[in-house]
Each structure stands twice: as C-alpha cells, then as structure tokens.
Amino acid sequence: MSHVFLYALAGVGLFTLGLYALIVHTHLLRNILAINVMGSGVFLVLVALAGRTPGASPDPVPHAMVITGIVVAISATALALALMLRVRAETGRARLPEEQLE
Amino acid sequence: MRAADHSWLSLASRWVLLLLLSALAVGLGYAVLCLSSQAPGLGERVAENIETSGVSNPVTAVLLNFRGYDTLLEMGVLLVALLGVWSLGSIPEQCESPPPGPVLNMLPRLLVPVLILVAGYLLWVGAYAPGGAFQAGSVLGAAGVLLLLAGWCPDVRLVGLPLRIVLAAGLGMFFTVGMVLILVGRQLLEYPPALAGTLILLIEAAATLSIGITLAALFLGGRPDKERLRRRFSH
Amino acid sequence: MVLQWGFDGMLVLALLWLAWRALRSPDLFTAIVLFIAFGLVMALAWVRLQAPDVALAEAAIGAGLTGALLLAALARLNDLDDRINDDQPMGTEKK
Numbered sequence: 001m002s003h004v005f006l007y008a009l010a011g012v013g014l015f016t017l018g019l020y021a022l023i024v025h026t027h028l029l030r031n032i033l034a035i036n037v038m039g040s041g042v043f044l045v046l047v048a049l050a051g052r053t054p055g056a057s058p059d060p061v062p063h064a065m066v067i068t069g070i071v072v073a074i075s076a077t078a079l080a081l082a083l084m085l086r087v088r089a090e091t092g093r094a095r096l097p098e099e100q101l102e
Numbered sequence: 103m104r105a106a107d108h109s110w111l112s113l114a115s116r117w118v119l120l121l122l123l124s125a126l127a128v129g130l131g132y133a134v135l136c137l138s139s140q141a142p143g144l145g146e147r148v149a150e151n152i153e154t155s156g157v158s159n160p161v162t163a164v165l166l167n168f169r170g171y172d173t174l175l176e177m178g179v180l181l182v183a184l185l186g187v188w189s190l191g192s193i194p195e196q197c198e199s200p201p202p203g204p205v206l207n208m209l210p211r212l213l214v215p216v217l218i219l220v221a222g223y224l225l226w227v228g229a230y231a232p233g234g235a236f237q238a239g240s241v242l243g244a245a246g247v248l249l250l251l252a253g254w255c256p257d258v259r260l261v262g263l264p265l266r267i268v269l270a271a272g273l274g275m276f277f278t279v280g281m282v283l284i285l286v287g288r289q290l291l292e293y294p295p296a297l298a299g300t301l302i303l304l305i306e307a308a309a310t311l312s313i314g315i316t317l318a319a320l321f322l323g324g325r326p327d328k329e330r331l332r333r334r335f336s337h
Numbered sequence: 338m339v340l341q342w343g344f345d346g347m348l349v350l351a352l353l354w355l356a357w358r359a360l361r362s363p364d365l366f367t368a369i370v371l372f373i374a375f376g377l378v379m380a381l382a383w384v385r386l387q388a389p390d391v392a393l394a395e396a397a398i399g400a401g402l403t404g405a406l407l408l409a410a411l412a413r414l415n416d417l418d419d420r421i422n423d424d425q426p427m428g429t430e431k432k
Contacts, residue, residue: 003345007386008134010349014356016127021360023119026110029365029411033372036403037356040379044352045134047388052141058387059143060160064169067161067236067394068176071313074398074406075183078320081410082187085323088417161390224393232389240397247405317402321409 007048014041028084028094032077039073156298157229165234166302170291174280177273177309180316184269193324202252210252217245225310229299235306235313242314247321261326269319272312275305348385351378365414369407376400 018038022031043066050062088094111119148160148168155163165173221241228234256265279301280290288294293301355378359371376399383392 002139003341004386005135005139006345006349007382009131010352010382012127012130012134013353015130016123017353017356017360019126020119020123024111024116025360027365029407029414030360030368033368033407034360036372037360037375040356040375040399043391044379044382047383047386047391049134049137049141050143050388051386052137052139053143053145054140055142055145057145057160059145060148060164061144061169063161063388063391064164064172066388066391067165068172070391070394070398071176071236072179074317074403075180075320077403078323078406079183079186081406082190082323085410085413085417086190088414094414159390232393234390237390237393237397240394240402244397244401244405247402251405317398321402321406323409323413 002052004048004051008045011041011044011046011048014038014044017041026095028080028087028096032080032084035080036073036077039069043069154295154298156293156295156300156302159228159230159232159234161232162228162234162302165236166305167291167293167298170276173309174273174276174291177276177312180313181269181273184316184319187320187323188325191324192327193322193330206252210248210254213248214245217241217248221245221310221314225306228306229303235309238306238310239313240317242310243317243321246314246318250318250322255331256326258328258331261328261331265315265319265326268311268315270312272305272309275308279305345385348378348382352382365411366408369404369411372407373400373404376403 015038018034018036018041021034022038025031025034046062046066046069047058050059053059084094087096145160148164151168152158152160152163155167157163157166221238223238224233224241225235225238226233228237276291283292284290352375355371355375359368359375362368362371376395379399380392380396383389383395
C-alpha cells in the first residue's frame with residue numbers, strides 16, 4: 001500500500017467525522033464547519049487517488065477539479081453564513097426552527 | 103468537555119448512528135483500497151496535448167483550456183453566491199466600526215502593496231509554474247479583507263456601477279472570448295494554438311480581479327448601501 | 338522510506354485530530370481557530386501529494402479566507418447576543 005492510499009483513507013475518515021458532526025450538532029455554525037470538513041475529506045480522496053500515475057507527475061485533472069471545488073466551497077460557506085445570520089436575526093437563535101421545539 | 107449540543111439524540115440512537123457511520127467508513131475505505139495502485143488517468147492525454155494549450159503548467163492548461171467551460175461556470179457560481187449574500191441584507195455595521203488599534207493600522211500599509219505584487223506574480227507565473235488565476239485572485243481577496251478589517255470603507259462613487267463591472271469582468275471576459283471564437287467558426291473556448299497563451303493570460307487577468315473583489319465582497323457580507331455610505335462620509 | 342511513512346502518518350493523524358477537536362470543541366471561537374489550523378495542515382498534505390497549485394489555493398482560500406469569513410460571522414452572532422456556550426436551555430437567553 002503506497003502512501004497515496006493512506007491519504008485516501010484519511011479522506012474517508014474526515015468525511016465520516018464531518019458527517020457525524022453534521023448529524024449530531026444543531027447549531028448552524030457547527031454544521032457549516034462539519035460540511036467544510038466533509039468537503040476537505042472528499043478533496044483529499046480525489047487528489048490522493050490522482051497520485052497513482054506510473055510516471056513522476058500526478059494526473060492534473062483531479063487537481064483542477066479540487067481547485068474548482070475549493071472555490072465553490074468558500075462561495076457556499078459565505079452564502080450559508082449569510083443565511084445563518086438571517087435565521088438568527090429572524091428567529092432569535094442560530095438553530096433551525098423545528099429543532100428548537102424539542 | 104463534551105458539548106451537550108446533541109441532546110436531541112438519545113443515547114441509544116447515538117450508538118446506532120455511530121454503528122451506521124462506522125459501517126459507512128469501512129465500506130468506503132474498502133472501496134478505496136480496492137482501486138488499482140497504478141492508474142494513468144488523464145495525465146498522458148494532457149501531456150500529449152500540452153504544446154497546443156499555450157501554457158506549460160498542466161494544471162493551468164486543464165483549468166483554462168481543456169476544461170475551460172468548467173472554470174467559466176465556476177465564475178458564475180462565485181457571482182451567484184455573491185448575489186445570494188447581497189439579497190439577504192445590506193452591509194452590516196462593521197463598516198462603521200471604531201478605528202483599529204496600532205497593529206491593524208500599520209499592517210495594511212505594509213502588507214497590501216506586497217499582496218498585490220504577489221498576486222500579480224502568481225498570475226504571471228501560473229503559465230509555467232504552480233500559480234494561476236485562482237491563487238492570485240485569492241491573494242487579492244486577502245488584501246481586500248485586510249483593508250476591510252482596518253476600517254477602510256469603499257468610496258461611494260466606486261460602489262455602484264464600477265463595482266458591478268469589475269465583479270462581472272471575469273465571467274464576462276470568459277464569455278466574450280468564447281462567443282468571439284464561435285463567431286470566428288471554432289467551438290466554444292477552442293483557442294487557436296498560436297493565440298492560446300495570450301487568450302489564457304487575458305482571461306486569467308480578468309478572472310483574478312473578479313475573484314479578488316468577489317471574495318472581499320463576500321467577506322463584507324451584505325449589499326453596499328449608497329445612502330449609508332454617503333451619510334458616513336458626510337460626518 | 339520509514340521516514341516518509343512516519344511523516345505521512347503524523348500528518349494524517351494531525352489532520353484527523355485537528356478535525357475531531359474542531360468539530361467537538363464546546364467553544365465556537367476555538368473551533369474556528371482549530372479549523373484554520375486544519376486548513377494549513379491540509380495545505381502541507383497537498384504539497385506532500387505533489388499538488389502545489391492545490392496547496393496554494395487551500396492555504397489562501399481554505400484556511401485564510403474561510404477562517405476570516407467564519408470569524409466575522411461568529412463576531413456578528415455574538416453581537417446579536419448568542420454567547421459562546423451555545424447550549425443554553427430555552428427561555429433563559431436574553432434577546
């Protein structure tokens with residue numbers, strides 16, 4: 001097992017960690033952090049698996065996809081944070097309304 | 103140390119969740135380990151065609167030439183996210199914050215010119231070394247964030263049409279180049295090999311500006327409000 | 338060879354540990370700072386995987402700008418009086 005598979009497994013671990021935190025927490029900021037961690041895990045898997053080329057240099061197409069993914073992730077995070085602040089301003093707590101009733 | 107945040111899950115369902123997620127992790131890990139340890143991927147195809155792409159950095163070639171359409175759509179995603187943030191409210195009171203301390207007073211004066219230089223360098227060097235439009239644009243965005251943190255408020259005259267023009271410049275340049283190529287008779291974003299390097303640099307320059315301003319505007323977190331800015335500058 | 342495995346192993350452990358601490362920290366500010374650190378270690382991982390372009394993008398965008406965005410949002414949340422230990426029981430929070 002070469003070291004790319006170590007990083008790929010780390011990516012799977014990050015994805016699962018993020019998913020657990022996403023399900024378990026109700027505070028919206030924590031959910032945003034969890035989604036970012038999940039995204040980083042997926043990127044790690046992509047770039048790690050791109051290093052399996054027989055030559056010296058890795059496959060550049062997944063690198064380009066991950067750069068695109070990083071920029072899309074920050075756009076989504078910015079929009080999600082703006083939505084969270086609106087929810088806080090409208091309802092008084094940074095949690096989604098149906099979970100507040102429990 | 104445990105956050106009591108997840109009180110909505112009883113103890114039993116938390117254990118069930120852990121079990122299911124462990125099964126998911128094991129399944130995904132097994133799927134990953136089943137993949138072959140040598141897989142050429144598309145690296146050889148890129149290496150074969152890189153002379154016609156106009157740059158020698160393979161990642162830039164993929165981003166701006168071979169998969170240029172994806173990058174065009176990504177500029178669109180940035181713009182749509184900014185539109186979403188703008189539609190949710192106007193600039194919060196951060197723009198009218200108290201004057202910064204001594205560190206924040208000095209830091210932008212020293213760093214912002216250096217950051218602009220670094221952004222320009224990353225843009226230029228992206229053709230043959232690691233770098234490119236996104237990296238340069240993010241450094242510009244960091245410079246913008248630093249300025250905003252130090253209490254700089256954009257001038258009222260810049261906030262209306264000029265701001266919108268710069269924001270749309272990246273997507274607009276991409277789109278214009280694509281359309282011109284269609285009118286000339288080629289496919290969308292199929293650069294002629296002689297002009298490819300120049301076209302890529304042109305698109306990247308517009309994209310860098312656009313990405314930088316968009317990221318700084320996303321940090322600001324709201325629609326610029328001309329009335330409030332005018333009032334702030336009048337006293 | 339052993340050194341490479343050791344370094345990679347430590348990097349992966351650091352990534353997982355930072356992510357775990359960031360997601361389970363009771364204090365939101367600590368969580369965001371740990372997330373920024375996680376992004377920087379991620380940039381090291383990209384370098385190790387021979388992806389310098391991705392490392393540049395991650396360091397600038399993933400660690401720097403996302404961290405700034407999160408901290409600004411947290412500051413605005415705290416301005417609206419949602420205090421640091423966000424698991425207060427309902428009804429005791431002052432508006």
